[in-house]
Every structure is written in structure tokens, then in C-alpha cells.
Amino acid sequence: MTATEETAQQRPIGYGRLKRKEDPRFIRGEGNYVDDITLPNMLHGAILRSPVAHARIVSIDTSRAVAHPKVVAVITGADLEPLNLAWMPTLSHDTQAVLATDKVRFQGQEVAFVVAEDRYAARDALELIDVEYDILDAVVDPHHALDPDAPVIRDDLEGKTDNHIFDWESGDAAECDRVFAEADVVVKQTMLYPRVHPAPLETCGAIADYDQVTGKLTLYETTQAPHAHRTLYALVAGIPEHKIRVISPDIGGGFGGKVGIYPGYVCAVVGSIVSGRPVKWVEDRSENLVATAFARDYHMTGEIAATSDGTILAVRTDVLADHGAANGTAQPTKYPAGFFHVFTGSYDLQAAHCKVTGVYTNKAPGGVAYACSFRVTEAVYLVERLVDLMAAELEMDPAELRMRNLIQPDQFPYVTKTGWEYDSGDYPTTLRKALDVAGYEELRREQAERRGRGELMGIGVGFFTEAVGAGPRRHMDILGLGMADGAEVRVHPTGKAVVRLSVQTQGQGHETTFAQIVAEELGIPPEDIDVVHGDTDQTPFGLGTYGSRSTPVSGAAVALTARKVRDKARKIAAAMLEVSADDLEWEKGRFFVKGDPETGAAIAEIAMAAHGTIELPEGVEGALDAETTYNPPNLTYPFGAYVCVVDIDPRTGVTKVRRFVAVDDCGTRINPMIIEGQVHGGLADGVGMALMEIIDFDDAGNCLGSSFMDYLLPTALDVPDWETDFTVTPSPHHPIGAKGVGESATVGSPPVIMNAVVDALSPYGVRHIEMPATPSRVWEAINAAQMGG
């Protein structure tokens, strides 16, 4: 390899492994997260939270706190009511209290906000607020939320007499019943995808800086969706939208937990307006785990039907969804259960039906978070466990049962029984590759040997189809805002470029990936392209980063914008070279005259000409720039096949993930290093959710997962050295064929680990075990089987 080739490979003008442009600041400790920002004269806020899950507020006495020498203001719900800010809309057309006025409805709910000179004083003053509560019975178990005698949690909603939020269904129930009735084999299983929390290492926070002279609010926030937040603040608080600037600086992980608006943000704004000074509020870890968006909490009853020779015919499910004290899920309005109805998975079925009932309980609101792709996570878990249960019933190998029922390449675009149109896929090739990389046959032989020695080795197999890149605006919106995203590309006179995005990275490497897309389209080296994001005053409107939508939506916007720039460059080059635009040919970074490759103009020369004095062709304005708002025609459907090997110690119930093979297909690959990193992170999430993580509650509604002492996350010792590979099936409708990969592994891995755990325990007759498969749960399953016999 020559030095030039080596350089080109290390710094590709286009796609390829490229070191990240954002890393130099992070490895020096020079990142700029919300809590790193200090504004002149800044105050600090702290929130008093409810110690109980359900209670009527009898009185709030703030006088002692107000008297604290370092306290500037104490704000309660009563102060917010005249401003019409005591309640705010959630992202699912419900309401949530900013500061409680009538009742508290979950432990950790926001009751009062103290603004003080420093963060220690603000915390001290919380101790000086006296709140008298009249404690009410709490609704903790969602299965009893609809009991006739259940306390009504949302009695603030006019006419509300129960805890019911919605019923929603998809698929053909009658046809599904018919197929089930005629099937040879039916398997039914209840399963809980427990409440978990995305727990990004950076908690949520904000700094509000309201300028009383100009009336402009600058709000630094830990948000994945700065533009959507700005619009909502304008609608809710009545501040004109052009007077609000939301800045989302470096974000220390989001995973969906930083999509919504939290009361603390609103309190910081009110605090700044009241005090006339900037106010910083940053929650601590317990506040983060107790009060910000949880994920999952889907109580599912699933059924699968098949012929006796292993043709899967249909799936159906009835789901009870625990939404907590407000329906606060961030998801398209049309889909109250998110994209859960993609639960038919990767299989060619005759029928499917799902029904989801959402209920209120006395728990924190949330619901769509933790890299779940709008509840595709729950859907994939359900169908992949059901397929394994059917394999066990039929005494078939689970890999073989999957291979036999996968949608075939010639069936794409494939319309599922619940209405999704999968764009592209070659599922059998991907599954075969995963089995080959894992050495599946050899693993089964090893398992048989180990079982002979009484050892518990489990092999899990799974396949997933994701639905990401929301979405076509006619179908998908959040609070009426269509899910389109903008991009702007400007080439400066000297040929350097800036690209402006509406989406917001939380670690996904947008500054690198989006520079690479422009580099590929315009032939400008990525290091010469600046990516601007996270500032509503500097970027075009769009709905932000979640649901793996940045590459499918904004990636498309950027590619199309760069192509518009190229089209303009062609016209300018034609004027420069005094030929017809049709006579020009493009090679990366340069137009040249057909048949005369020596005569041409490089993009930098064209950029200078675009800003110079030459006569431009008719209809071409000066400068070299373009913009796009991209409305995706369909979602993209990444997919993958995973194999997991676990070893369980029968004496302790400890599960060790020995190997994990992930073969992902996210269409066209932009930066393989970043893709691999995204997959690795999701796989670790999977180990956490399958084996460790749960936010549980006691009967009184006390949160039992309120610190990292109780809410266990995987460390380096809990995960193996991941084995990743890939196939490439481009999306036919995406300008560069990319599908998005940020959540694939989080979606795909939990059922595979659970399939491996159940496979390991199958000698005991175990067919299902609930997540998380903690040592005690596994040990109990083994013990129960042995006791029973």
C-alpha cells in the first residue's frame, strides 16, 4: 500500500472508517455539557420532590426556605397557576404537572423549586419547605388499575372516573382467530418487558437565561430535539418563538430519555424570569431514575400458531401498557402504542392481531425511551420469544424454524399483516452468516457434551426487523409537528463547507458521519466540512434525534442538499468552461468536459467562481449553497441475526454471556467504525436488560431502583468481546441507501440472551423465564424444577 492510498483510507473522501471529528475535545476533557456551562451571575435551582406515590397536598409552607440567606426565590404550583404554567402538555396529548398543585401522583414528582446562590444552598433550602400530605392508596400493579374500586389517579382530568388511557388495535382479529382455530399447534405465554430506564451517564439539566431587555430566552438543555422544544415552549409559555433559542451542547448520552420536556426545564425558565438572572438546574442520579422517562413496562400475553411441520401461521397478543401517572410517551400521535404492531417480526405470516390497553398507575411517566425505536423493542422481544417457544413445542431447532419462516428476498417490498411495508431485505443470507460466524453446529455439539457433564450451556438465536426513520409526515407527527428534518449546505468561496442539521447527536458521531455524506457527494475532504447542530438559531427546523432517525431522515436531507449544490455547481462550471452543462461529467470533487478530461473545474474553483465576478447562467444566483426539508416516503427497515452463548452456574444461578455474535444489515454503511460502536453499545444494553436492569416498586409505590446501587447496569466484566459482522442491503427509497443502526442491537439482543438462558435451563423443563434473569430468578427456576421433579 502506498502512502497516498493509506492516507486516503484513513481519511476517506466519502464513506469509510474515519476517526471522529468530535473526539479531540472529549479526550482532553474539553467537552461542553450543560453542567459545564457557567454564565455570569448564574443562580442554581433544586427541586423538592414528593416522598410518596399518591397523596393530596394539604399545604405547602415555604416561609422558612424563603428566609434562607442564600435563597432568591421559591416557586410552587400555586405560583405557576396564574401564569397557566402549573401543568404542561406531554408529547402524547396528555398533561403533566410542572409543580404539583392538587395531588402528587408518583414518588419523585416535582412539588417546589428553589432558586439559590449556589447548588448546596438550593439543596439545603429544600429541607426547609414543609409540605403536608394526605396520603392516598397507590395504584402500583397495572393489572388492578382498571378495578372498579381503584383510586382514580387523574381526577384532574374533567370527567375522568377510571385509570384507562387508551385501547388500540392493529391487524384483523377475525381472520387471526380463524387461522388460530385451524392451526395444528398453538403456544401461549405471558411475558413482561419490565420497566427499565435509559440512565444516560449525564443526567438531565438546563440553564435558562431570560434577557429582560430583549425578551429573549436562551435555554441550554440536555435535549435530543431542540427545535421541537422551542416550538412547544412558544406554544405553552406564550414566549414568541423567535425570542427563544434552544442550545443543546454536548449531550452525555440520551437513548430517548432526553426527548421530552421535564418540569425542571420549565422551572429553570420561570426561575430566570422571576430572578432576572440565569438559572441552572441539573438533576442528580436518583432524580433521574425516579422521575425522568422510563422505558417498556409492557405486560404481554402472546400466542403463536403453526403447522405441525413448522410453518408459522399467525401471532396475536394482548398487552397491558403501564404508562405511569401521565401518558408522556414521545411517539407519533397516530400510534399510541408506538410501532409495537411491527410485532409480526421477520416472518411471512397469514394473520396477526394485537391489542394494547394503556393505563395510569402511580409511577413516573415516560414510556418511549432507552433506544427502543418506538416500542419495536417490546415487539421483537415478544415475537422472538414466541418463536423459540414454538420451536420447543415442535421439538425443532430454533434456527431452523426461523430459517423456514423468514420473509424471502423476492417478497420485498413486503407488506405485513399489520400494514408495514418493509423496504428491502435478504434475511436468510444474514441468518446463515450469523450461524456460520458463531459455528452453530459445533456449538450444539459442545452443548450436548456439556449437558452430559451436567453443565448448563445455552445457545440463543434471534432475528429482528427494525422500523426506523420516522417518518412520512402524513402519518407521523409529535404534537402536530410532522416528522421531517431540514439540512443546509453552504460551500464557502475557498471550497470549505458547512452543513447545518436539525438533528442532535448524543454520542452517535454526527459531526463525522454527516461530514462524510457531504464529502461523498461533493468530493470535499471531511476535515474541510464543519457540522453545525444543537442550536435553534443556527440550524434548520426538524424533529431531532431518536428512533434511529438521524441517518434515515437527516442523512437523506443532507445527501439531497449536497446534490442540489452539485447541480448548481454544474451550471456554474459550465459558465466557467463556456460549455453546455450537459457536456460536463462529474467525478468526485470535479466537473470535466466529456471527452476532454483535462479541461474541468474543481469544486473549490467553482465555489470561488460562484462568489466571484463571472457572468452566471440565467436563473443561477451567486453563492454555492442549498437547503432541503426531507419528508421520508417510508420508514427504513434495518435487520439482523444474532447468536448468543451463555453459561449458567447451577449453584448460584449466575448467567455469564460467553459469546455474542451480531450480524447487522443497516443498508449502506457510512462509517463502519461508528456503526460497530453503535452495535456494541446496544448489545451491552441488551445484557443489562436481559440479566440485570429493572425499575421495580413496592406496594406503596416506592421506587426500588432509585440509585445505581439498586439499578444495576452492566460493567466491563458483565459483557463479552462482541463478535460483529454485517451484510448490506441498501434501502431502495433512501438517497444513499442507508437505514440507520443506532437502536438495532438494543432491540435485537434481549430476546436472544433470554432465548439462550431458557435454552440453558431447558433440561429442567423450563420454557420461559422473565427478564431480568437475575441470579436469584434463575436459581429459583432451577430449584423449582428440581423440587417439582
Added chain:
Amino acid sequence: MDVTMTVNGTQYQRDVEPRMLLVHFLRDVLGLTGTHWGCDTSNCGTCVVLIDGEPVKSCTTLAVMTSGHEVRTVEGLSTNGELDPVQQGFMEEHGLQCGFCTPGMLMTARALLDENPDPTTDEIREAISGQLCRCTGYAMIVRSVRWAAEHAGDDATTAQEVGS
């Protein structure tokens, strides 16, 4: 209460509340925001700094306890513009995504390599097991530390020189 400590080679003397945590002292008093605050319970390790060369969680250390000691933070890893090999390793091997856990990981990695210049991957996993990363799944952090071990001699700046 008077506290005097050396941070990244510079001596600081400040009057602080006895209860002030070292992480807040570094961030809010000295303005060294590279050290992060993540959990309060010593579980996540975003706040790890070196005190006299030993990795310590600064969210559960009082600033006054550090009086008279030498503290090294991520800001003190590179010298004269030369990156420490662990910093380079994290860039080369994609050992970071959101960057929030990175300063703590870097400091632990530095302490590990100071004590054991050629650690196995198991030893690296053990060393960073008191810290959490929510983005990388750890494998690339392990590779990053191995990269640093393998390139320790490449740099004009060695670990010992930086530490002195």
C-alpha cells in the same frame, strides 16, 4: 475551611465548606469541568481522578480530605500539547461516543498502565469494572487501552514524565 492541593502541577489554596465534594471543588471552584458528576454513589466513575497517582472517585471524596495531596485530572493528561497514549488510543480505537465517561476511563487507564504497562484484556476489564459506560459496550475501551500499552514508547512524552 482552608484547603491546599496541587492539581495538575499547580498549587491552589481556597476556602471551602467542609462538606464540599472534590468533584464540585474541581468543577465549580477551579473550573476544571473535564471531571464529570454522574451518580453520587461511587458506581459510575465519571468522576475518577488520580490522587497521588491512585484512581479515586471524586464524588465521594471531600475536597478537604485532599488537602496536601496531588490531584491529576483529565486536563492534566497531556503535556506541552502532546497527548498521552491513552488519549490517542481512545481516538484510534473508538473508545468513546458521548464522551461523558471518557475522562474517568482515561484516568483509570493511565493509573493501570503506570502500574502494569502491558495489561491483558482481562486485567483492563477488571481495572475499569468500577466504572460505567452506556455507549460503547466496553470492547473498544479495552482495545483503546491495549493500543495505549502497545504505543507507550511511541511518544516523546512517557507516563512517568507526565506524572512528575
